[in-house]
Each structure stands twice: as structure tokens, then as C-alpha cells.
Amino acid sequence: MRVTPRFSWLPTPYRSLLLLLVWLLLNQSVELIHWFFGTILALIIPWISSKFRDPQPLIERPLLALRYILRVFGDIVTANAQVAILILGPQRRLNPAFVRMPLDLQHDLPITILASTVSMTPGTVSADVYPCHDTQPGDAEITQRWLLIHVLNLEDEAELIATIKSRYEAPLKEIFQC
Amino acid sequence: MESLLAGCIGFLTACGVFLLLRGRTFPVVVGLTMLAYAVNLFLFSSGRLTLQGAAVLGTTDNYADPLPQALVLTAIVIGFAMTAYLVILAIRARADLGNDHVDGKLPENESSRKESR
């Protein structure tokens, strides 16, 4: 995996891209002037805020990332449908559970993305990541960490963990090459 | 609509005043905050109510009165500054005087028993 950016003046290219997009969205126009100022800002703001960014693994497989995003969007829709049904359905049929899932990921950013994904998708909310460690600059201690998940209606724990690992964690490892 | 809003303003005022009259700093702060909401709505309503009339030129034909809005904006900011100061002052008072009563001393009936934290 790679932590140091390719160009010092452009620490986070994808983020800058996102910012430019945001600017255009905000102004709702593709006029030249907005491209102009958007680019400037998209370059300046990351540069300003780069201090406020702990070193994180960078995206190595952008296309993979794109696919991941699309997949997650798809899952969200289905997940919401399922949850809606669960909510409206009778409650005694629900059997909630806490599930601990060992993480192969070790770095904060990927773990965060994973946790968020889990919270977005089928009847699960990621409750906690532990053992926790304060992300202070410098101490990037690598330890085995667990993800605690609350499941609204659990059929099979092993299967759930397996799905999450295969469907989300593995691609993330790919994307960040870690 | 006017009567509804007026009722809300009056009720907010009443609640704010009631909290303002409590003996501890924190409820007083909350009360003043709520009173500030009432004040802002009141000042705003002095320009009368308008639907779909944001005072942005060219977006509508009957504009809401922009002046009270500007006044309320100023009032909000000033109110924020004042509340902030009062909050910190409350902390200071707790630290200096050992309790959070607005008079800096617990009334007789409870000065005996320890203040609950």
C-alpha cells in the first residue's frame, strides 16, 4: 500500500476531483468561470486542510472503487426494502443479535468505509471497532481488531460474516492494496 | 396563521420567562435562549408574514419585508455572543463560588445538604 502522495502539490487527487465536482454541483453550472474557480479551490482547499489529515492508505484501484460504490448503492436499496419490511412486520419474528467480526483490515480509512457500508446495508449497524487506539500521528500500531455489529434479524452468523468479508472487505483490501 | 404564530411567540416568551426565574444558572441560560427565540420571531413578525416571498430580487412579486429579517440576523448574532458569555460566566461562578446558584450562595433550606452533581 502507499501512504505518501504522488505529487506534493496534489496530496489527494481524488479528493480534489470530488471537490471540483462539489463546486460544480453547488453552482449548478458548467460555465468556464466555475470550472476555473472550482479548480483553484479544489487545489487550494486540500492543500490547506492537508495538515488535518492523518496519513491514510491511498486509493490504488480507482475503477474498483467505482464498482464498489455502485454495488453499495445497489445493496442500500435492497437493504432498505428488507428493513422496511422487518419494521412493519410483526416484532416477535425478529431475532436481533450482536455479532463480533474479526477484521483483516488494519487501517482506519478502510475500516471506516467498511463499517459505514455495513451500517448502510442489510439489517446491520456497526456498533464499535475495538480494541480502539487513539489515532495520534506517528503511532500506527497494527493490531488485530474486531467489528461489533448489531443485526436486526439474524439468521446465520457465519453466513453474515462471510458475506460481509467477501462482498465488502475483500474489495476494500484490493482498492487500498493493504 | 398570524394568531398561531402569535400564540407560539407568547408561549415561548412565557416558557423563557419561567426558566429565567429559576434559581440556577443553567436553567436561566436555557430560559434566555428560549426568550431569544421568542424575541426573534416577534421582531421578525413585526414585518408581517409573507409566504413565498423571499426577499431575493427577481424570485417573486410580493417580497417579505427584508428589514426585520436583517434586524433579526443582527439580534441573533448578538444574542449568541451574549449567551456564550453568560454560559462561561456560569462556569466561572461555579468555579469561584462553589455552587451554580445565581446568587452565588445556596438558599438556607438547602445550603445544609450537599449540592447534587
Added chain:
Amino acid sequence: MLENVIFLVFGMISLALLLNLWRLLVGPSIPDRILALDTMFINSIALIILYGLLMGSPLYFEAALLIAMLGFVSTVAVCKFLLRGDIIE
């Protein structure tokens, strides 16, 4: 036809808001109330967007955007407070 739909959705969201309010009032635990508040923030975004639709003016978008940002921050702050007491440490 669109107006009616909008009003229908208005009704749904109002109902949702009232349900949140119910949860906010009965609690029982503080996290429950915070959850209710957070939901309320998000639902009110929907409300404002609908206003925008109704008035056919995009002027209210920023309000929605701000609620999205600030609601998050305040939820986080309250949680931090309940977890650590000291939210800026």
C-alpha cells in the same frame, strides 16, 4: 396532480416528525432521545426540500444542506458528551 402528491408526502413527513417527537418525549433513555433528535433533523431536511418544491424556488437548498451538516455535528457532540463528558479534550 403533483401538488396533491406533494401534500401527501408533506403529511407523511409531518407524521414521521410527530413519531420522532413521541420518541423524544418518552425516551426512555437519553440515547433514544438523541436518536429521535437526529432523525428529526434528517426529516426536517425532507420537509424543507418539499417547501422548496412547493414554492418552486431553490432558495431553501442551503438550509437543507446546513441541517445535514450541522445536525450531524450536534448529534456527535451530544454523544461525545455522554461518552466522555468533555467533548473537546
Added chain:
Amino acid sequence: MSHLIIAPILLPIFTALLIMLPPIHYSPMRRRWVSMISTVILLILTVCLLVQTQQNGVAFYALGAWQPPFGIILVADIFSVSMVCLTSFLALGAICYGSAGEDERGSFFHPLFQFQLMGINGAFLTGDLFNLFVFFEVLLIASYGLLVHAGGKNKTKAAVHYVVLNLAGSAVFLFSLGILYGTLGTLNIADMAVQVAKLPPENLMLVKSGGLLLLIVFALKAAILPLQFWLPATYSAASPPVAALFAVMTKIGTYSLLRVYTTIFGEQAGPLAGMASDWLWPLGLATIMLGAIGVLASQDFRKLVANLVIISVGTLVTLVSLQSTAATSAILYYTVHSTLVCGALFLLADVIGAQRGKAGDRLVPGRRMAQPALLGTMFIVAAIAAAGLPPLSGFVGKLMILQAASSPMQQILLWSVILLSSLMVLIGLSRAGSVLFWRVSGNEAGPERVLPLQAFALVWLLLAAPLMAVFAGPLTELTFAAADQIRDIQSSIAIILGDTTTFGGTP
């Protein structure tokens, strides 16, 4: 277009910012000197402004070049400018005293002090009611900061009361602003006067309740019965130079009362004309008596002085309710006199307290003072002036006040209250003086001495008393001119809103 009018507002804030920024803010000495020098310049500028105003009459400054009634304006007439002069004169004394070391007992003394000046001057000069609110807040927030300067339990305790009360007061102010705007549709004071004159009958009572809410706001600022209780604790807790500056803050309340109720609800206001007087007259008299009682009740000197402030406020309010040229001119003279004397007394209380060791300024036997002659002389001068005894300014002020009463009813009430209260003040001050200076325990004095800057500040403020008496002739001419000007609403409106504007409806 003379920018002199706005200088009293901009110079202080500029100074404050300068002091907060490098390179000034690094060293205490720099902060001090910048602050003092700027205050001197301020004094000079305000005096120039006064001269200018005296020559050219009422002038206004349209901010952002937006003509009244649409934009905010500052109005310079003799009265307002005199108040600004008074402020800067007092400020110079206070700032010098503070620069003798008090300023380093906490952070941001000088910036806050300058901000406070900005607020006070703004409040005196503005011709716009909402802008008045803004400047009230500026001076209040600055005073909150200054009040807790140098710390201490008493300061904190007093601050809580002071802040909460004033926040409530600000809320009331906004309510009344809402009412007045919602009925008159304008914020410019002169324009309000015009609108009040042509008010439809169904709005009269709303405007009245709005106007009376304003009365509450100003009464709180001015500390009129029953809203004066915060004052003694606050003023006696505040650090000396701050208390000295605060001496002018109550006067802002009385000034605003005068401004609003002679302009907006002046003669032209028809049914609403002079609606505040019915309340101000009894409350003012009661306030005087309460202050006098407080003077006798006080157990330390600062509290006594604070009660002197209350008496002065009561007197001014009573005069406001009289609504006559003589009364208005008396207001101006007496305001200047009482402010400076009370300011001086607050400083004096501090040096006395310092030299009396543990006893401080409490009215109990204490250590022998190191400089009894110096302090004694200052005390006597201040006391004579404060008690309104000849030959100092207080005596002139008292004459003006007593002569301002016109009807027999007024004379009987006003005179008896004024004379009785001054007798009580005389008793109180003589008691205080004899305890502070004569009831000494032990023979060795402490090491504390009055520092040069402190001495200068005291002399600077105290000199006003004899000078104002000696030059009472020209001064009274000035005050009468100011009174005529402020009461001649028609022509000032003509100047501000242009001659086209005339009063419709019932004059």
C-alpha cells in the same frame, strides 16, 4: 462632509484592534501608551467636534451615504457631543489610573476599555433606534468583560446578576423595537417623531406600549427604582478604573430617556406627548430618596459612592420628566458634574482603601494613611462637590436643578426631596470621612503610596469640580443652548429629513 462626527466611534475600535495585534500587544508598556495617547487624541477630537457643532448647529453623518430615514445616521448636536466629550474626559482619567498597574492584573484591559468607549460614544451619537440597541450591546459586552477584570468572588457574583438582568433588558429592548417598527415602519429617531405625529388612532396604544417598554430598558440601564438594585454591588465590585468609567454608563440611560421622550414623544406626538413623565417623576424622586437612604446605609465607601450614583440618576430622571428648557440644561450640567465627581470618588476609594491596609474602604477604624493630607484634601473636594455644597460644581448644579422646578407642586416636592437628600448625603459623607481619615488604629502607616499616574488621574477628574464652578457662566450658556437645540424638534427634523417633511395630523 466632516468625518469628525464618526471619529469618536472609529478611533477607539481602531486603537483596540491595534493593541490586540502585533507589534503593540507584545509589551504592556506599548499597550498602555497607545491606549492613553489615543484617548488624548480622542479628547482633542471630541472637543473640536464640540466647537464645530457649537458654530454650525445640528449636523448628521449618513453612514454608507444612505440618506435618512433609510440609512443609519449619527447626529451631532451640542448635547450629544458634550456627552461624548464628557466620556473621553472621564476615560482619560480612568485609563491613566488603570495604566498605573491595574491594567496588568488581567488580560485585554485596554482593548476592552477602548471597545467600551466605542460603545458609549456610539450610543450617544447615533440617530437610529436599532443602532442604539447595537451600541448598547457593544458597551454592555465590553462592560461585562471589564467588570470581571482582575477576578475575585465578588466580581463574579456581581457579574452574574448584571449580565442576566441586562440580557433580559436587551430582550425587552428588542420587543419594543419590534412594536415601534411594526407600527411606525421606520427606525430613524427623527422619522419616528414624524410618524408618531401622523399615527392612526387604532395604533396609538400599541405605540404607547412600545414606548413604555423602551422606558423599562433605559430605566434598567440608568438604574431607576425599582430596577436599580444591581448597581451598588456591581459598581462597588468593579476594579477602580472600570467603576470610574461605569460612572458614565447610567448616564447613557438617562440620556436615552431624554432623547427618546423629547424627540419621538415630544410635543408633536399629540396624545402620546410626554407619556413617560407620569412614570418618571415619581420614580425619579423615589430613586433619589432610596439613594440617600443607601448612602446612610452603606458600610463601605464604594457602596456609598455607588449610592451617590443612584441619587444622581434619580435627579436626572426627575429632571427629564419636567420636560422644560431649564430642566434639560440642568440635566446636561449635572450629568457632567456628577459623572466626573463619582468617577473621581471611585478612584479615591481605591487609593484610600489601599493605604488603610486590611480595613480597606470599609467604614471601620483602620491603619493610618501614608498620605493623609493629600488624600484628605482630595476627599474634601470630592465630598463638597458631591454633597452639592458651595463653592464647587455641585452647588451650581443644585441651583440649576432647584430653579428648574416651575410649578408650586414641583417646587415643594422636588425641593424638599433634593434638599433632604443632600442633607443625608452631607451626613453620610461626613461620617465616612471622619471614620476613614480620623478613626485610625496604630501609628505606623503602610508602604502604599499614590502612584504618579494615579495622582494625575485623580487631580484630572477632581479639577473639573472647581473649574466647572468658575466657568459656570459660559458653561450654563452652553447647556441652555444645548437644551434649546434638543427641544427644537421641528428644526432638527428639518435638517435631518429635509425641509419637505412636515407633521401631518394633530400637532
Added chain:
Amino acid sequence: MTLLWILLLPLLGTLVPVLTASWRRSACATATAIPPAIALMLLFYHSSAIFAGESFRYTLGWIPLLGLDVSLRLDGLAFLFSLLILGIGLLIILYARYYLSEQDSMPRFYAYLMLFMTAMMGIVLSNNVLQLWLFWELTSISSFLLISYWWHKSEARRGARMALTVTGAGGLCLLAALLLLGQITGSYDLDVILASGAVIQQHAWYPLVLVLFLLGCFTKSAQFPFHFWLPNAMAAPTPVSAYLHSATMVKAGIFLLARFYPAMAGTELWFLLVSMTGLTTLLVGAYLALFKHDLKGLLAYSTISHLGLITLLFGMGTDLAAVAGVFHIINHATFKASLFMAAGIIDHESGSRDMRKLNGLWHFMPITATLAMVAAAAMAGVPLLNGFLSKEMFFVETLQQHLLGSLSWIIPVLATVAGVFSVAYSTRFIHDVFFNGKPKGLTKTPHEPPRYMRMPVEVLVVLCILVGIAPGYIVGDLLHAASSAVLGGTVPEYSLAIWHGFNVALLMSVVALAGGALIYMNRKHLFDFQNTLPGVDAINTFELAMKSLTKRCQQLYGWLDNGSLQRYLVFLLSAVVVLAGLPLLQLDTLFGGRPELPVDAVNATGAAMLLITAFATVVFHRQRVVALLMISVVGLMVSIAFTRFSAPDLALTQLSVEVVTIILLMLALFFLPHKTPKQSSPTRVIRDISLASMVGVVIGSISYAIMTRPFNSISDYFLANAKTGGGGTNVVNVILVDFRGFDTFGEIAVLGIASLGIFKLLTRIPVFKPSSDGEGRPWALERHPVLLATVSQSLLPLALMVSVFIFFRGHNLPGGGFIAGLVTAVALILQYIAHGVEWVKSRMNIEYQRVVAVGLMIALVTGVASWLFNKPFLTSWFDYFDIPLLGKIELASAIAFDAGVYVTVVGSTLLILASLGKMTTSHRPVHTESI
């Protein structure tokens, strides 16, 4: 002009001793004596003209608008008093030089003395009543200083304060009287007032004026029942007693009676008040004098009685009586001053004033004794001495008057009785001190004083004798001039002969002498009788009265002000209810005719939520966190209401401010109790609820009344000129940064100042850091949750982008510097929350107060820049530029101003929150002073 100098010289004299303080005592005394001496010469320079009946005027404008001018007049009466003041004053200076001991500060004494002399001269020379009052009060002040000269003695302090209080009170009455006189006659000029006696006496207020006037005179001249202060003023050094309390100050009241004689005297009321007071005082003084064992005490009471005598004379209202009064003024001044000085010598040389110890001093100080005896004889009214003459005239007058109708004979009888007692105490003064056996228990053996200490006494005694033998030559002219001044021209026939043949008056004198001797011989019984009477100690009574007054005041004050904020607030809010509510009662209908907008379900829901949560906030206010959550919903609903009523800017601002407030409150809650204990009593709660609901009702109805009234305001102008004049389409924003930019300027100043004040409050604060939350739960261990940390990092640039956007669009669409600033601030606060202070500080080490200053400076400079174009402060400028490729962009000064706003807001918000956050961390804010 010389008149002015006669007045100014003593004034300059006050400086002389101060300047010559370092000189030898005699030198200092001499120097001090020079100015009054010159003044005296100047006075004599006028004497011939005065005796010829002329009078001099001098006027100098001072405060014309108040009718107060420096206006002097020298006529016979003024001349007489000036003579006494200056002449005796000089003698006193000489006397004091020897009387004062080494450790007494002589310059201070002389300075006070000269100040007093000035004041007296001012009184007698005044031709303007206001100016007269000025000097009148000045005598009270200077006498206060003189009596309290030995301030280490408690009786001196008390006596001084008593004298000041009594005479001060009298002075205030006098002021009222003089002002009324001025109003009646239309002038404060003495000439005018004296000329318009008829007008005054016809005026309805004459009785009031007279009473006030007499109160002034009587307090000063120690007339019964205000006499008590004089004996207690004897704590003063003897020169003071001799000067103030015999010759001059106590005569000031008499002087006023004489001065205003033409204007006030002659009515029934005048006679009744003046003569009766005088008579009573005469008797009481004479009687009490006999029982004083203290020499000065005896003299004091005798002074009182003699003052009573003079008052009585002026009260009789006949011209001759007035002449007699003037004459007795002269005589009393001479013999009483000499007696006081003699008493001082005795005290000085024998160490005591107690007549029970002092006996047979004749053997030790024969010369002094002789002098004292002569003077005492004069006081007793022994023939061939001046006292005899005036007393004769007095007796004659008592016989002449018929004021009490058939009971008029009482007055001469009582006068004789008084004479008897005055003889008695005079005899005691002589016998009990200089004879009557040997001294008992004196600390030192008495002896004659230094030569020059005795001289003043000699001078005065010689005068007594000379006047007594050849009155016509010595005081004839003076008396005539003075009397004519008093009577306003016409002086009646009177003879200053020593022998008028055998007549009733002579008989009365004889009776007085004989009876006095008789009484003195068997004084024993009288003393015993007197001892049976309950004695009233004036000074203690007075002190007690003062103490109880203070106590009363403290009780009253404590009862009014119990130091409780809640009470103050109740006063404030009740005022709101009353002042804003009363007018509403006169408002026939609230509804103003403007049609209401329709209410739809959503608004109803919103309103319901607003009301419910507001109520919930009150209900839950003791569980503070819950209350916080509730009120944040209220805030949310308010901002939604703003959105609903087409005020997007308000909604944005309200929202962002509210979130910051919530964060702030939670920061605060860490240091405050998390629960409010239940404390308010049910009655208190009911009171508060009713007050709160009343305020709510008033405010609600007012706002309804306003909202339903038709309206036109100045706002159309803003709508019309926002684009053309302000260069923006978002009118609210244009108002904020342009039309009313000055408000915004003040507003951000408030914000900046608040942050400074908060910083000040937070420095050196003793923090209490709770180790567990309200339920006693220990805090969680994880300080910075990973997910939050990571996400907040990536949110920052997004938020910055948004705030830039909001900032720039503000001028034309909802937004602006303030909101942008808050968004930035909140984004940064999120970093603080997610990572802690250390983390942020290590990345961004800025002193926020400087940021604040910079922001305000930007706004200020933007505003001032318009001066360059000779435009007023904050005059805006904008223009459109066509940039190739990019297109048309607008540049406006308002943007720079808004940038100032932005920076200030960011700075203040961070300064507030961060310095609060910093408190709990290891490092303190930068300035480490106490607040």
C-alpha cells in the same frame, strides 16, 4: 474694586500659611496676619464715607443665567461686621501663635482660620443672596474643619459633625427661603429684595419663607431649641471658640436677621417667632450657664443666652430695639472673645478648665485675673463697662414694648430674671476661679502666659472699658452707620449716655446685680435641685440618633434589596406587564383588519412541535441534557418557521448559531451539575407561572395586534435600491453589509468583544473536572473513536468548499460571510471534537484573538477606505468586469466587508469554544494572567 480685595485678601491668606509652613512659627504667624491686616486697612480707608452714610457696591458677572453674580456691598452693618471679623481675627492669629503647642500643625490651623474668615467676609459683604448662601455654607464647612482640628479626640469629631449637621440643615432651609425670595421679588439681588419688603410680606408664601429663613438663622446662632451644638463645639481649640463661637460665626444668624430686617421684619409672625425664640434662649442659656463646671461650657451657654438677648431685641420690631441689638453685638463680641481667650490662657497655663479644680488663681496670674474679671463684669452688665450700656437699652426696650397686650409686663420680668442669672454665672466665673481657696489636683502649677498671648485680651478689655466710659466717642458713628443700614436709612433718636437718671431700667439692673449675687451665694441648693433633674447629654443623644438613623436605613434597604436576582427579575418583568399591558387595556380590538393567512396541517404540526418541545424544555429543565435536546428541537422548529415565512437567511443563521450554542452548552455542562435540585417552593412556582403567563399573554397579543395591522415601511426603498445601489439581489444581505452595514459592524464587534471577555473569564479558572457523569457512571475510555476521527477529517475540505460557496453567493442569494464563517467554525470544531485540542493545536497553532482582531480590522479598513473617495464610512462600491473567457464577474467592497465578518466569526467562535476546550487540557491559554 477694593471691596473685592477686602474679600480676596483673606482668601489669599489661606495660601500664606501653607506656603510658609517651613518658616519659624512667629514668622509664619506674622505672614498669615499680613493679608487680613491689609484688608482691615482697606476697610478703614472707607470708614469716613461709611460713617457719612454712604455705601459701596461692586458687581462682577459670574453665572447670569442663574442670577448668581459676584456682587458686594459695603454699608454700615457690613462695615461693623467686617471690623469684628478682621479685627478680632487678627487678635486670634496672634493668640493662636502662643496657644497652639509644638505638635499641633499651625499652618493647617491658620489655613482653616483664614478660610473661615473669607467665608464670614463673604457673608457680610454679599449683595446677592445666592452668593450669600455660598459663603454661608462655606462657614459651616470651615467651622467643621476648625472644630475637628484635634481630630484624634472623639468629642472633637462628634462635636464637629453635630455642628455641621445642624448648621448644614439650617443652611438648606435658608437656601429654600432665599430661592423663594428670589422668585417672589424676581431677583436674587439683595438691594431689590430689601427694597420690596411690602411685596414679600403680602405674598402668600411669606410664612413659609419666614420659617425657612428663621430656621437658617436660628440654627446658626444656636437659638433654642437648636442651641445644643454650640456647647459641644467647645471641643475646638480655644482660639476657635473665641473667634467662631463668640464673635463671628454665631453672629452670622443675627447678621441675617439684621440684614433682612427691612424685608422680613415688622409682621406679627416675625415678632412671635423671633422674640419668643430669643426670650426662651435668653432664659435657658442664662440658667444653664450657671451649672457648667467647665469654663468654656459656662461661656458657651452665656453666649447662647446673649445671642437670645440680641434675637429678642430684633424680634421686638421697634427701631430702638434694633439699635440696641446692634450695640449689643459689638459689646458681646468684645467681652466674650476676651473671656474665651482668658479661659484659654487659664486652661493653657493650669492644665484644666474645671472650675471645681480651679481655685484662687489670683495668686498665680494676677494680671490675667484682672482682665478676666473686668470682662466678666462687662458680661454681667456692671456700670462703666460696655455690657452695662447695651443691657440698659435692652431693659428699656422690654419696658417699651406692648406686644403681649395686657401680659406685656412678663417680658421685662423675665428679662430681669435672665439678668439675675447672668450676674450669677459671671460672679461664679470670677469667684470660683480666681478666689475660693486653693486649686485642687492641678497637673501643673499655674502661671502668667507669655506676654504676647495676653495682649489680645488686654486690647479687648481696654475696648470694653473705653466703650463703657465714652461710648459716644468710640462707637457712636459705627453704631449709627450700622443701625441706619439695618433700618434702611432712618435711625431713631437714642443717647449713648452712661447715666439716664433713676428709672425702671436702672432698677432692673440693680435687681439683677443684687439677685445675681444672692443666687450665687446660696448656689448650693440650686445645684442640688439641678442635679435631681434628669440630665440630657446632647452629644450622645445626637450620636444615638445618627446611629439609629443609620440602622433604620440599613433595615429598610435590606428589606428592599435582599440581593436575590430572582427578585430583581420579578421587578423587571412586572414592569413589562404593567407598562406594556396597561395601554392594551385601552385598545378596543386587537385584530387590526389585515386578513390572516390560512393555516395548513404542516404548519399546525410545526407549531404543535414547537409548543410541545418548549413545554417539555420547561418540564425537563432539571434534567439538563434532556432540556438541551428539547430546546434544540425548538430552535430547529423556529428556523423551519423562518423558512416557511420566506426568510431563508434567518433560517440558515438560526440553524448554525443554534448548533454552536448547543455545543457550547454541552461544553459548559461538563463543569456544571447535570441535574438541578428541586428548590422552588410551590408558592414561588405559582408566582413565577402566573408572572410568566402574564408576560406571555401581553407579548403574544401585541404581536398579534401588530401582525394584523396594515403596514407600510421604509423597506420598499431597500427593495428598490438593493440591486442598483447595493449591487446585490439578496436584499437582506445588502441591508446587512450596505444599507445597515454599521449595525453589522457593531454586531461583529460584539462577537469579538464577547470572545475576548470569555477568554478573560477562562484564564486562571479553578476547574472542577467531574470523573463521572450525572448517574455516577465513569466516563468511557476511548477518547477519539476511530470512525468519527476518520470521517471528520474527510468532511473538513467538503465543509470548507461549502462555506466558500455560501460566502460568495451571499450577496445575491441566501448566505453570506456570517453563515460561511459559522460553517467553517463548526467544521473546525468537529476536528476538535474528533481529535482533541492537542491534535488540532499541533496542526494549526493560531492565536484566535488575533484572528478576531484581523477580521474586525478588515471590516474597519473597508469602511474607512471610502474616505479616500470622500464618501462617508462604509459607503459601498461595486462594478462588473468582463474577463476574457471567464465572463462577467462582479467586484464589490461589500465582499471585503463580508470577508471581515467571516474572519471575525471564525475567530470568535473558535476562540470561545477552543479556549473552553483547552481548559481541561494540560496547557493553559496563551496569556496566563488572572482574568
Added chain:
Amino acid sequence: MMQNWMEWAVAFFLLLGGCFVLIGSIGLSRMPDFFMRLHGPTKATTLGMGGILLGSIFYFSLSHSVSVHELLITIFLLITAPISAHMLIKTALHHQLKAIDRTRGERELKQSQQEGSGKPKKALTGTNKP
């Protein structure tokens, strides 16, 4: 025709969003324990908001010029909602809120919290530090 089609789309998305928002709140109000209540808002809401925002996008695109900035809000919510949920559930765990009895894995949960308290905390002081 096109117009009409768009209107249908707007209506559909709005209704979809409204329903999901409502369902989320229903879940909030009727679920038995906190952890189960959490699911409704965190999920249903995201889609609900998405629906409404899409509706708005379509609406404005057909009435005014193209308007897509609502996407921003969606992005924001997608980023923040899980974190809010995470913080909330952390708080709940810290407050030891009871899950309904049939919840599985609570034992491990307790255990995990023991592990979680790995290193002792320095910042915790209950004393008055001047």
C-alpha cells in the same frame, strides 16, 4: 409527453421517499429496544431522503434549469449517517442500555467491553485542579 413522464417520476420518487421516511420513524417509535430502533432511521431514512432528493432533482430539472445539487445532501447523509449511528450505539453501550432478552451475543458484548478497556486512562481525574 416528456413533461408528463417526468412528473410521474417526480411523484414516484417523492412518494417513495415519503414512505421510507415514515417507515423509519415508525421503526423508531415502535421497536422494543434502542438497538433495534436504531435500524429504522439509519437505513430507511437514507433511502427516503434519497428518494425525496431525487424527486426534487427531477422536479427542478423539469421546471427550471437542470438542478442536481441535492446530490450533495445525499452524499453528506451517506457519509455521516453511519457515523451518527455508530456514535449513538457507542453511547448506548456505554450507558449499558438493555437489549431485549432474545438478543443474541450480549455476553460477548460485555466481554468485548472488558477488552475494550485496554489501556488505563490518564485524562480521568476527579479532583479539583486549580
